[in-house]
Amino acid sequence: MKFIATVRTVSMLSLLFLAGACKDFIDINADPNNPTTPVLELLLPATQVSMAGALRDVNQGTSILMQQLYTSNTSRNFQDGTDYQQSWNGLYTQALNDIEIVIREGTRQQRWDYVSIAKLEKAYIYSLMVDLWGDIPYTEASQGNTVSDPGFETGETIYDKLFVLIDEALADANKGSFAINPTTADIIYKGDKNAWIRMANSLKLKMFNQIRLVQRDKAIAGINALLTANAPLITTNAQDFSFRFGTTETPANRHPWHRSEYQAGKSYYMSQGFMERLFSTDDPRLRYYFYRQTPNYTVGFTPTGNGYFGRYTGDATAAPNDNALKATVGVYPAGGLYDNSPINNLTAANVFVTNAGATSVPKVVTNTDGSGAGVFPFITNAMVKFILAEAALTLGTTGDARQLLQDGIAAHLNSVNTISSTSGNSAPAIPAATITAFVANRAAQYDAADAAGKLGVVMTQKYIALYGNGMEAYNDYRRTGLPALPAPIAPLNTFPLRLTYSVTELSTNAKVSDKADQLQTAQQTTPVFWDK
Numbered sequence: 020m021k022f023i024a025t026v027r028t029v030s031m032l033s034l035l036f037l038a039g040a041c042k043d044f045i046d047i048n049a050d051p052n053n054p055t056t057p058v059l060e061l062l063l064p065a066t067q068v069s070m071a072g073a074l075r076d077v078n079q080g081t082s083i084l085m086q087q088l089y090t091s092n093t094s095r096n097f098q099d100g101t102d103y104q105q106s107w108n109g110l111y112t113q114a115l116n117d118i119e120i121v122i123r124e125g126t127r128q129q130r131w132d133y134v135s136i137a138k139l140e141k142a143y144i145y146s147l148m149v150d151l152w153g154d155i156p157y158t159e160a161s162q163g164n165t166v167s168d169p170g171f172e173t174g175e176t177i178y179d180k181l182f183v184l185i186d187e188a189l190a191d192a193n194k195g196s197f198a199i200n201p202t203t204a205d206i207i208y209k210g211d212k213n214a215w216i217r218m219a220n221s222l223k224l225k226m227f228n229q230i231r232l233v234q235r236d237k238a239i240a241g242i243n244a245l246l247t248a249n250a251p252l253i254t255t256n257a258q259d260f261s262f263r264f265g266t267t268e269t270p271a272n273r274h275p276w277h278r279s280e281y282q283a284g285k286s287y288y289m290s291q292g293f294m295e296r297l298f299s300t301d302d303p304r305l306r307y308y309f310y311r312q313t314p315n316y317t318v319g320f321t322p323t324g325n326g327y328f329g330r331y332t333g334d335a336t337a338a339p340n341d342n343a344l345k346a347t348v349g350v351y352p353a354g355g356l357y358d359n360s361p362i363n364n365l366t367a368a369n370v371f372v373t374n375a376g377a378t379s380v381p382k383v384v385t386n387t388d389g390s391g392a393g394v395f396p397f398i399t400n401a402m403v404k405f406i407l408a409e410a411a412l413t414l415g416t417t418g419d420a421r422q423l424l425q426d427g428i429a430a431h432l433n434s435v436n437t438i439s440s441t442s443g444n445s446a447p448a449i450p451a452a453t454i455t456a457f458v459a460n461r462a463a464q465y466d467a468a469d470a471a472g473k474l475g476v477v478m479t480q481k482y483i484a485l486y487g488n489g490m491e492a493y494n495d496y497r498r499t500g501l502p503a504l505p506a507p508i509a510p511l512n513t514f515p516l517r518l519t520y521s522v523t524e525l526s527t528n529a530k531v532s533d534k535a536d537q538l539q540t541a542q543q544t545t546p547v548f549w550d551k
Contacts, residue, residue, distance in 0.1 A: 057124040059133045060204035066117045066140055067206045071262040071395050073109030074490070075275050076102070077151055077518065078395070082489030084515065085482070085496060086504050089288040089330040091338075097511040100522030100539055103151075107521035110144055111156070116163055118144075131194035132212070136205065138188035139219050142181045143260075143397065146226055149174040150494050153517045153547045156528075168529040175233075175548040178226060182241075185219050192216055207262065213251065218260045220250040221398050228406045231414055232498060232551035242416045253403050256434050260398040264354065266390045266443050273391025276353035281384045281391075288338075289329035289346045292505060297483070298327060303371040303449050303457060306358045307351045307435050308486055311381045313344050315363055325363040326381060333507020343383045350446045351435045352487030354393035356384060357446030371457050376447075390443030396488050401431035405481035409499075412474050421465055424477050425458045431484035432457070475501055497550045516550065517542040 080102060083093040093102070118137045125133035148155050157177045159169035192212055199210030208214040227241035245252070253259060265272035279286040289309055297305040311326035328345045350357045359379040365372065382388075396402070404427030411418040432454045439446035465476045478501035485492040495501070497516060519542050525535035 057120050059121060059125055059128070059130055060199075060201065062117050062121050062124075063133055063136060063199075063204050064206050066114055066121065066137065067262065069109060069114040069117065070140060070144060073106050073114050074147070074395070076106040077147075078489050079275075080489070080518065081151070081493035082486075083287075083290075085489050085492040086290045086332045087293045087486055087489060087492070089290050089332065089334075090286070091335060092511070094290075094330070094332045095335065095507050095509060095511040096333075096514055098515055098519045098543070100519050100525065103518050104521040104523055107152075107524060110148065111160060115141065115144060115160070119161055119163055129195065131191040132197040132199055132210070135188045135191035135197075136199075136215055138184055138191065139215060139222070142184045142188065142219075143222055145177060146181050146222065147490060149177050150229070150547060150549075151490065151518045152520060153542070153545065170530050173548060178230065178548070182223065182226065185223055189216060189219050192219075207260065214258055217251045217253045217258050218398065220245055221253045221260070221403050224252060224403065224406055225398060228410050229494065229498065230549045231410070233549050235414065238410075239414045239416060242410050242414065246417045253398060253400050256400050256430055256437060259396060259400055259434070262395040262397065263442070264391060264393050264395070266354075266392045268386065274353045274393030274395075276348045277355055277389060277391040277393060278386075280347045280353070281355060281386050281388055283342060283385075285342045285345070285347065289327075289348070291327075291329040291331045293486075294327045294329055294346065298372070301369050301371045302483065303453055304351070304432070304435060304483065304486075305372050306349070307439060307446060307449075308349050309346045310349045310356045310358045310384065311346050311360060312383050314360060314381050326360075331508055332505065333509050335509040347384060350389065350439045350444050352393045352396065352438060353389075354391040354438070354442070354444055355389035357439065357444075359447075370460075371453060392438075392442030392444055394438050394487065396434075396485075399430070399434065401427045401434060401484050402481070402491065404430055405477060405484070408477045409474065409481075412470075412477065420473065420477065421462060424465055424480065425462050427477075427484065428458050428461055428480050429454055474499070475503075478502055497546070512543060515543050516546045519543075 079088065080093055080098070082088045083090055084096070086094070092098075118141045121137035122134055122141070125131070125137065145155075145157060153174050154171045155174070155177070156169035157172045157180065159166040162169075192215060197210070197212035199205045202210040204210070208218075224242060224245055227238045227245075231238040244250075264274040264277075267273070271278060276287075294305070294309055296302075297308065309327065311328075313328070314326045315324055326346065328341075348355045358381075359377050360381050361374045361377045362372070365374055404423045407416070407418045408420040408423035408427065410416040411420040411423065432449050436448040438444060440448060461476065461480060465473055468476055478495060478499050481495060482492055482502050485495075496504070519539055522535075522539075525531055525539060531538060
């Protein structure tokens with residue numbers, strides 16, 4: 020791509036702040052983006068840092084579309100060619116480009132451990148890009164600077180190639196020794212071969228489930244093959260495929276939501292509807308997801324009067340000077356503060372959200388509050404459980420959907436506990452008895468529902484657990500239409516079925532520049548290949 024050289028230089032500087040999850044990576048003196056000879060132990064962590072950084076904007080945008088965050092234009096279904104340009108450019112010109120170098124150099128050195136990891140990162144990134152954008156450059160884009168105008172391929176074609184790539188990566192993992200050294204060169208799994216094998220199989224599971232509406236037989240066969248073979252999947256929270264952020268301001272490696280919201284000026288409102296969903300359903304994650312800066316602030320779009328002050332999706336009214344009043348992100352997933360202040364209008368019906376032990380007073384947050392040591396959950400134990408439950412309900416694959424639902428909810432509540440109590444975060448744990456009772460409560464809702472309602476319970480619980488990964492919530496919603504979301508108050512467009520392309524790509528790539536406007540317009544209303 021013609022703009023690679025320029026963007027690579029700029030984007031690497033902007034993304035290095037994320038590397039706090041691995042201090043050893045921060046402290047290297049060599050530039051891993053421009054080595055004289057490719058150094059695998061420097062390039063591999065650079066790919067993981069740039070992957071997390073480049074996904075920031077698409078994660079933000081999809082979180083808004085899925086009514087978990089709020090900004091005015093995006094919540095009104097408006098998007099343009101600059102909204103996700105940084106994500107597109109960062110993925111292609113940095114993360115994927117460096118991944119190709121690791122694959123090429125690792126193959127030359129017969130370092131199949133590095134090759135395997137790089138191929139799995141490549142498969143994960145491209146699968147997400149297909150999910151979000153549909154048709155994208157793939158084969159020619161993998162050739163880096165040798166092809167300035169890579170051709171776009173259909174999402175279905177790319178998915179087929181990615182299934183092959185994952186199998187190649189699994190085969191590579193079993194060639195020779197798997198010995199990443201130092202282990203910190205692998206920020207995510209610290210060189211754990213078995214962890215990457217579980218990630219590979221879990222990615223395949225996710226992709227098979229994704230295509231179930233359009234390739235039902237292939238989805239059933241693929242999922243059943245994984246289960247029949249007892250292929251290792253992510254089955255514990257410790258095995259989650261996720262990126263953990265650090266705690267420091269210099270270098271700035273905190274969770275991006277913490278960096279943007281724990282300061283005087285803020286980028287978002289919290290979604291009023293999402294806060295009310297947790298409040299009205301007595302969900303104990305309420306105090307972990309959101310932090311109130313005031314105990315009682317009531318305006319037209321905040322009827323609860325208890326400090327959970329956000330904006331409803333599509334609200335087009337002007338924003339007053341309310342940064343010190345609106346609710347903000349909490350300890351999960353952003354590494355902010357746990358809200359331990361009394362909630363004004365709780366009733367005796369509340370079992371899981373109560374004022375027991377709530378002795379704090381809300382405060383206006385600053386960058387010294389919370390640790391910022393949050394998480395970007397890519398594929399987790401909870402997600403795998405919910406995927407298996409959905410597949411069991413819709414495809415008849417092996418598994419007890421009710422038990423998988425319970426396991427998924429419990430796994431996520433325990434993940435909230437882990438993030439809340441590690442790396443300088445100091446929130447109290449959700450008690451084990453509360454987790455047990457809450458899971459039983461949701462299982463009872465499942466039992467009371469009809470067939471369609473049972474899927475609704477599964478997808479709603481998954482949606483709540485996906486806070487922090489709007490991309491997967493966006494995928495699920497387009498595939499299932501669940502959970503039911505209110506229409507924007509003042510929409511500017513229809514709900515987007517794909518994200519807009521980078522305007523830079525469309526204007527510089529000769530293979531598409533003559534039809535750029537048509538392609539961009541079609542993104543709003545054209546389903547991705549797996550969306551029926």
